[in-house]
Amino acid sequence: MPEFSKPSMPGAALFESLPGGDDPAERSAAGHRIANLLVRGAHDPQDQVFVDRVLHLADAEGLGVIAELWSQAPAQTVSGALWRLYVLRTWVYRNPLQAAREFAAGKAYAPVQEVLAGVVDPPGPDEVITLVDTVVRGILAPDFDIALDRAAAFAHIVGVGRSQSEDGDPASAARLMDTARQLRAAAEAERRGDLH
Structure with missing residues (x-):
């Protein structure tokens, strides 16, 4: 797509809120979890707290911060x-x-x-x-x-x-x-x- 540049990498605030921090496998797992929670919804209070943190981060930093976690995901996955x-x-x-x-x-x-x-x-x-x-x-x-x-x-x-x-x-x-x-x-x- 012309004139499209890849969004910037997620900020430190997102990685600080995730277990495993900068580990690529942990980021991938976190992206998968976030994607599924956003699409499927939270089923327990702990998940809802996580979704609330993610949505707050999206409001404060922009959706690109979260979407970057999905950038390497296979096409036939939620993320x-x-x-x-x-x-x-x-x-x-x-x-x-x-x-x-x-x-x-x-x-x-x-x-x-x-x-x-x-x-x-x-x-x-x-x-x-x-x-x-x-x-x-x-x-x-x-x-x-x-x-x-x-x-x-x-x-x-x-x-x-x-x-x-x-x-x-x-x-x-x-x-x-x-x-x-x-x-x-x-x-x-x-x-x-x-x-x-």
């Missing part, structure tokens, strides 16, 4: 799916005009995906941002698979639009299509009960 949602949302916020333009260009080639994505016609920057926010808000709902499907449809359409554009970048269009496939596979795994 890997959340990383892909985070990257897609960050790109749309940084480039809403480009996202709207590429979505508009791609929807003619992917009408079924357009229905799944759910962007109003014509899609302007505000509509694209609203879609992405709606998808991300869906991660806390029991229909996480639907949120993943919608994000996959959006990434697919934008990837097609980018590939059709005269100044489009074929490599980044292909990466968007890969992201769409990964999100779709994660949604299918979620429906089977295999997304962990």
Whole structure:
């Protein structure tokens, strides 16, 4: 995705709040735990305290601090799916005009995906941002698979639009299509009960 730079590494505040601190395996395990708690919810008071600390950190430092923990996760895991949602949302916020333009260009080639994505016609920057926010808000709902499907449809359409554009970048269009496939596979795994 052009003009997208990887978020900065999590700050010391996050690592101080996690057992194991700077150990990469501990960070990965913490990221996995956070992702599952955010999607599945807390089931005991100790988990709720942890979720509250995570959400406070996200409010104070930004979601990128937490999302970085998910950056190395396999695509068909909860944390890997959340990383892909985070990257897609960050790109749309940084480039809403480009996202709207590429979505508009791609929807003619992917009408079924357009229905799944759910962007109003014509899609302007505000509509694209609203879609992405709606998808991300869906991660806390029991229909996480639907949120993943919608994000996959959006990434697919934008990837097609980018590939059709005269100044489009074929490599980044292909990466968007890969992201769409990964999100779709994660949604299918979620429906089977295999997304962990």
